[in-house]
Amino acid sequence: MSRHRTGVLLATLLGAGAAGAVETSFIDLPLEELGKLEVAAVSRKAQKLSDMPAAVTVLSAEDIRRSGARSIPEALREVPGVNVAQIGSARWAVGVRGAQGRFANKLLVQVDGRSIYNPLFSGVFWEAQDILIEDVERIEVVRGPGASLWGANAVNGVINIVTRKATATRGGQVSVGADSQGGVTTAVRQGVELEGIGTMRVFAKGRDLGRSDTMDGDRASDTAGGWLAGFRIDGEGGWMVQGNSYRHSSKELLPISTALDPSGGFPVSFVFEGSNLLARRSWGMAGGDATLQAYVDHTDARLNAQGNGKIDIADVDFQHTLAPMGRHELMWGLGARYGHVDFTSSSPAFTFKDQLVEYRIASAFVQDEISLVPQTWTLTLGSRFEHSTLSDFETQPTARLMWTPTTDDSLWLNWSRAARTPSLGELNANVVLGAQPQPLAPGGVVVLRSLPAPNLRPRAERVDALELGYRRTLSSGSLEAVLFHHDYRRLGATTMGQLDMSSPPFVQPLYRSYFANACTTGLELAADINVTATLRLQGSYTVLDTRARHYLDPAADAAGVAREGAAPKHWASLHALWSPGGGHEFDLMLRRVGEVSAGDVPAYTSVDARYGWHPGRSFELAVIGQNLFDNRHLEYASDFFASQLSYQPRRGYIQGLWRF
Amino acid sequence: MKMVPVALLVVLLSLASGALRAAPPPGEYQIKAAYLLNFARYVEWPAARLAAAQALRVCVLGRDPFGGALSALDGRQINGREVRIRQLEGIDLAGECHVVFIADSEERRLGSMLRSLASRGLLLVSDLDGFAEAGGSIGLVTEDGRVRFDINQASLQRDGLRASAQLLRLARSVHGARAP
Numbered sequence: 001m002s003r004h005r006t007g008v009l010l011a012t013l014l015g016a017g018a019a020g021a022v023e024t025s026f027i028d029l030p031l032e033e034l035g036k037l038e039v040a041a042v043s044r045k046a047q048k049l050s051d052m053p054a055a056v057t058v059l060s061a062e063d064i065r066r067s068g069a070r071s072i073p074e075a076l077r078e079v080p081g082v083n084v085a086q087i088g089s090a091r092w093a094v095g096v097r098g099a100q101g102r103f104a105n106k107l108l109v110q111v112d113g114r115s116i117y118n119p120l121f122s123g124v125f126w127e128a129q130d131i132l133i134e135d136v137e138r139i140e141v142v143r144g145p146g147a148s149l150w151g152a153n154a155v156n157g158v159i160n161i162v163t164r165k166a167t168a169t170r171g172g173q174v175s176v177g178a179d180s181q182g183g184v185t186t187a188v189r190q191g192v193e194l195e196g197i198g199t200m201r202v203f204a205k206g207r208d209l210g211r212s213d214t215m216d217g218d219r220a221s222d223t224a225g226g227w228l229a230g231f232r233i234d235g236e237g238g239w240m241v242q243g244n245s246y247r248h249s250s251k252e253l254l255p256i257s258t259a260l261d262p263s264g265g266f267p268v269s270f271v272f273e274g275s276n277l278l279a280r281r282s283w284g285m286a287g288g289d290a291t292l293q294a295y296v297d298h299t300d301a302r303l304n305a306q307g308n309g310k311i312d313i314a315d316v317d318f319q320h321t322l323a324p325m326g327r328h329e330l331m332w333g334l335g336a337r338y339g340h341v342d343f344t345s346s347s348p349a350f351t352f353k354d355q356l357v358e359y360r361i362a363s364a365f366v367q368d369e370i371s372l373v374p375q376t377w378t379l380t381l382g383s384r385f386e387h388s389t390l391s392d393f394e395t396q397p398t399a400r401l402m403w404t405p406t407t408d409d410s411l412w413l414n415w416s417r418a419a420r421t422p423s424l425g426e427l428n429a430n431v432v433l434g435a436q437p438q439p440l441a442p443g444g445v446v447v448l449r450s451l452p453a454p455n456l457r458p459r460a461e462r463v464d465a466l467e468l469g470y471r472r473t474l475s476s477g478s479l480e481a482v483l484f485h486h487d488y489r490r491l492g493a494t495t496m497g498q499l500d501m502s503s504p505p506f507v508q509p510l511y512r513s514y515f516a517n518a519c520t521t522g523l524e525l526a527a528d529i530n531v532t533a534t535l536r537l538q539g540s541y542t543v544l545d546t547r548a549r550h551y552l553d554p555a556a557d558a559a560g561v562a563r564e565g566a567a568p569k570h571w572a573s574l575h576a577l578w579s580p581g582g583g584h585e586f587d588l589m590l591r592r593v594g595e596v597s598a599g600d601v602p603a604y605t606s607v608d609a610r611y612g613w614h615p616g617r618s619f620e621l622a623v624i625g626q627n628l629f630d631n632r633h634l635e636y637a638s639d640f641f642a643s644q645l646s647y648q649p650r651r652g653y654i655q656g657l658w659r660f
Numbered sequence: 661m662k663m664v665p666v667a668l669l670v671v672l673l674s675l676a677s678g679a680l681r682a683a684p685p686p687g688e689y690q691i692k693a694a695y696l697l698n699f700a701r702y703v704e705w706p707a708a709r710l711a712a713a714q715a716l717r718v719c720v721l722g723r724d725p726f727g728g729a730l731s732a733l734d735g736r737q738i739n740g741r742e743v744r745i746r747q748l749e750g751i752d753l754a755g756e757c758h759v760v761f762i763a764d765s766e767e768r769r770l771g772s773m774l775r776s777l778a779s780r781g782l783l784l785v786s787d788l789d790g791f792a793e794a795g796g797s798i799g800l801v802t803e804d805g806r807v808r809f810d811i812n813q814a815s816l817q818r819d820g821l822r823a824s825a826q827l828l829r830l831a832r833s834v835h836g837a838r839a840p
Contacts, residue, residue: 027694027733031830034698035808037691062802137789165790168801170833234793238771282771289771323772375749407723476727533687583805617804 053380053402053412055081055143055469055482055524061164064136066577066587068610068624070177070185070653072139072161073126077591078573080524080540081143081157081482085593085601085635088646089209090224090250092126093636096143096157097486098520098546098567106155106420106463108146112163112242113317114278114295117153119339119359120309122423125301128248128272130228132187132203134175134657137164143524144484145465147396147418148382151335151363155418155463156486163242166191166199166234177655181210181219185655198235204228212646213632220646221267224250239281248272252643268643274299287323292316306347312340329369331382337361341424349432353452357424361388378402386419390427391460394419408473415467419460426492426512427458433510442504450494453511461514462489477529477536484522491516493551493559510555518548518563534579541572565597585612599637606630620657627651691807692800693730696785699798699809700759701738702827706820709781710758715742717756721773722763725787730761755780762786762796770794781819792835797821801832808832 029037057079069075073092077084085093096107105122108115109129116129139161146158170191177185187205194200208225226248233241254266278295299311319333339359343352367382383397400414429452435445469482493516497509522544530536544567548560571593578586587610595603607628614620627633632647686694700716710716716738720730724747734745746757751773754760760782766773767788774795777784784797791799792810797819799810814836816823828834 027697027736029694031698031702031826034691034694035806035830037686037806165793167790167793234790236793238794284771284775287772287775289769321768321772473723530687614804617806620804 053378053400053410053414053469054146055467055480055484057141057143057526059139059141061134061137064133064139066585066610066612067575067589068587068608068622068626070133071126072129072131072133072136072159075133075139076141076159078538078540078575078589079141080480080526080542081522082141083542083544083567083571083593085596086212086646086648087636088212088220088222088224088252088643090127090248091222091252091646094124094126094159095567096141096159097484097522097544098156105423106153106461107157107159108150108154109159109161110150111161112278113160113280113293114276114297115313115315118299118311119313119424120301120311120341120343121425122153122420125272127224127250127270128246128274128299128301130205130207130226130246130248131161131163132189132205132228134173134187135164135169135189135201135203137162137168143482144414144467144486145396145398145416145418145463148365148367148384148398148416151365151384152361152386152388152394152396152419152421152460155420155461163232165240166201166232169201170199172660173657175655175657177653179210179653180651181649183208183210183653185209194233198233198239200231200233202229202231204230210651213649215634215645215647217632217647217649220644221251221253222644222646224248226272238283239279241277241279243275243277245275246273254643269304271302272299285320288321290318290320292318307345307350308343310342314338327371327374329371330367331369332366333364335361335363335365343424343428351430353428353430357428359389359424361386361421363387376404378404380414388421388460390424391419391421391458394421394460410469410471412469413467414465416465418463418465420462421460422458422492422514427452427456435505436508438506441506446499446506446508448508448510450510450512453495453513456511456513459490459514461491463487464489474529476531477527479528480524480526482524484524485519486521487519489517490514491518491563494555495553496555516549516551516556516560516563518546518560520544520546534581536577536579538575538577539573541570543570545569562598568594568596568603570594583614583616585614586610587612593635596637601634601637604630604633604635606633618659620659622655622657623652624654625650625652687727687729688802688807689726690729692787693726693733695800695807695809696730696759696761697733697736697738697743699783699785699827700743702824703783703816704822704824705758705781705783709820713741715744716758717744717746718759718761719746719748719754719757720761720763721748721751721754721766723765725763751776754782757782759783759785762788762791764788778815779818781821783819783821784815792833803832810835812836 059075064075067075073084073094076082076094081097083095087093108117109124116124118125142158146154150158169189173189175187185207189201189203192200205228212220212222214220226246228246230244249271251267251269254268276295276297280291280293282289282291294316297313301309315337317335322330341357343355345351363384363386365384370379372379380400383395386394396418398414398416400412402410402412404410431450433448433450435447437444438446464487467482467484472479492512492514494510494512497511500507522542525541528538546564548563550560551557574590576588589608592605593603595601608626609628610622610624612622627648627650632649634645634647637645696718731745733743736743748754754777770788786796787800792812795815797812797815801808801810809831810833811823811828811831812835
């Protein structure tokens with residue numbers, strides 16, 4: 001299979017040279033006619049960040065539309081280095097250069113500059129982060145540490161989701177979609193002119209998602225649905241205000257077969273509710289650009305009736321890019337964040353040491369882009385200095401050297417250091433992980449309880465990352481190859497404590513602290529080629545190898561083994577986009593994902609197809625078939641919070657979009 | 661069964677090569693190159709900026725996204741003058757140009773760039789999102805598989821440029837009828 005694919009890719013590479021011929025007849029068309037011409041293959045925007053010495057992929061609105069994605073994680077499936085697995089209905093595990101996981105904690109995700117990284121569980125609850133996908137302008141994926149610019153937790157990567165300006169969404173739009181499992185999604189958006197103020201859009205979306213399959217092909221119990229509503233105003237003079245409110249609820253089943261409940265299955269329901277408000281203004285300052293941004297974000301997460309976390313965050317960020325001075329282009333910024341977390345639990349299985357936690361983060365960054373030899377050699381030096389009340393003072397520096405021998409080639413080498421601050425959950429939670437059969441103990445079991453180690457000194461996890469990358473811009477596409485090595489220290493891990501036999505049932509404490517070491521090495525390849533004027537091919541391939549240090553302590557060693565097997569060793573995607581004209585579009589998407597040994601998730605190949613038709617400006621239709629040649633497959637399994645395995649079935653969906 | 665995707669791809673490829681033999685529809689940047697020439701045709705510069713027999717310079721600032729489609733137009737005639745296409749190495753040399761296309765590689769520097777290029781009698785064109793609203797002269801917008809454009813009338817007036825009525829009529833939207 002892989003050999004065939006290499007052959008096809010090679011053929012397209014060889015064919016690419018011939019496709020650049022310029023058709024000049026329409027140059028002389030009158031202006032009226034130009035606006036009516038239909039663009040056959042919309043080429044990928046020349047990467048906006050292509051002069052940055054980093055592995056960056058930018059997904060344009062067009063890329064997202066053609067992928068048929070209904071959510072952000074789905075759109076990320078074709079980005080090299082990014083590993084996406086569907087856990088269940090609306091639930092996703094997204095990892096960059098390493099373990100994907102429901103609680104993948106080394107990835108910073110922002111929507112229009114607002115962090116959606118949850119400080120309570122350190123991760124992103126993708127199910128709660130719904131968005132109007134049609135109004136996303138682009139998604140920037142930075143692989144590797146982005147901490148010097150974006151701050152803590154940008155250890156393995158940064159995902160920036162950028163929505164369109166309100167001035168670009170002036171009209172009305174209605175979209176209705178339905179999938180073969182009965183899930184229905186409806187979204188409405190309307191642009192409004194505010195005379196003398198700016199342009200506004202208001203939107204609302206409701207969704208009810210189709211359930212997954214169980215292993216036997218029955219419907220799983222993972223129902224999910226919710227709503228989202230919000231607005232965005234872009235004003236004259238460079239300011240923007242936006243706000244969102246949402247609610248998402250989902251159910252899943254924890255298949256715990258205990259002596260108490262042999263039927264096996266503990267139903268869990270999650271409810272996420274929240275609101276946020278963000279304002280940003282940009283202006284000219286000292287010949288450069290300044291941006292000031294502030295937001296408040298409220299999240300309320302409930303787990304059954306027992307657990308409730310309320311998180312309030314206020315964040316202010318200032319950034320100034322100075323006018324170039326000789327060979328230097330300087331940029332600096334300041335940031336402050338205040339967080340207030342209130343956690344209550346009525347279940348003895350899950351308690352918090354401190355019910356109320358406040359934390360403060362203050363940070364500053366500076367970056368200098370030095371043009372060593374104009375147009376050819378650039379050196380970027382930068383660092384972020386961050387103090388958090390949850391850990392120590394962290395310096396997160398970077399040095400990046402880029403060589404651009406021609407306008408089409410760039411080669412870069414960089415070193416960065418980044419930190420992940422411990423989550424409040426890690427520092428405070430006391431959780432029953434399960435029970436182990438032990439015939440000698442009273443009741444026949446020993447309860448496993450995970451809790452912070454006594455005298456735990458919170459320290460941030462740290463990574464040192466080396467990266468060597470090459471990018472080539474072709475007349476009809478681009479190629480990219482990136483080699484990386486990440487060296488992690490002070491990773492969170494557990495050790496076995498003294499068995500507590502004071503009263504039955506016996507409790508085996510598992511103490512959490514920060515001491516484990518691991519490293520990952522990998523290669524990311526990507527190609528994007530316009531083979532002909534109507535056919536475009538995009539391919540990506542990632543190899544990843546994780547090595548964890550081994551320990552004598554069985555708990556610590558098991559964590560290392562799990563870490564090594566937590567991500568596939570390789571995965572690949574190929575997307576053929578064919579646009580024959582007349583408003584017809586055909587897409588064929590292939591993915592191959594290697595096995596994940598930690599959860600015994602077998603390797604799988606999936607084939608998706610999409611047909612799109614837009615007869616005019618005002619209507620668009622898309623029909624999508626996912627997982628065409630496979631009844632169902634598993635993408636994710638975890639031992640922590642191991643809900644019932646959800647198999648992704650063959651699935652179809654249809655979507656209509658009206659603009660007026 | 662593993663062969664099925666490959667077979668599908670081969671079918672797709674052969675279909676595509678069939679489509680190539682028919683006249684291929686133009687690519688996005690070929691259309692944008694044609695627009696650049698048309699803008700030069702429908703905009704009037706003050707005589708001090710563009711003398712009667714002078715060549716009209718169209719410059720690209722940043723990484724050239726046209727893939728040869730624009731440089732192929734070098735030497736063409738519009739309104740009786742010759743068109744010269746140039747790649748700009750830096751913002752300092754922009755004063756020599758009449759039309760400046762700002763490539764999207766320059767997005768990070770857009771704000772300061774627009775300020776230093778303002779009021780120099782330049783027609784600033786870009787396909788960066790929200791370019792006309794941000795103070796550029798003409799923003800190209802790809803919408804529903806078609807390329808259209810927005811005009812910032814205030815910027816044009818500030819630079820002493822006059823857009824023809826036809827250009828204004830065909831714009832998707834015209835911003836800043838009065839100066840901001």
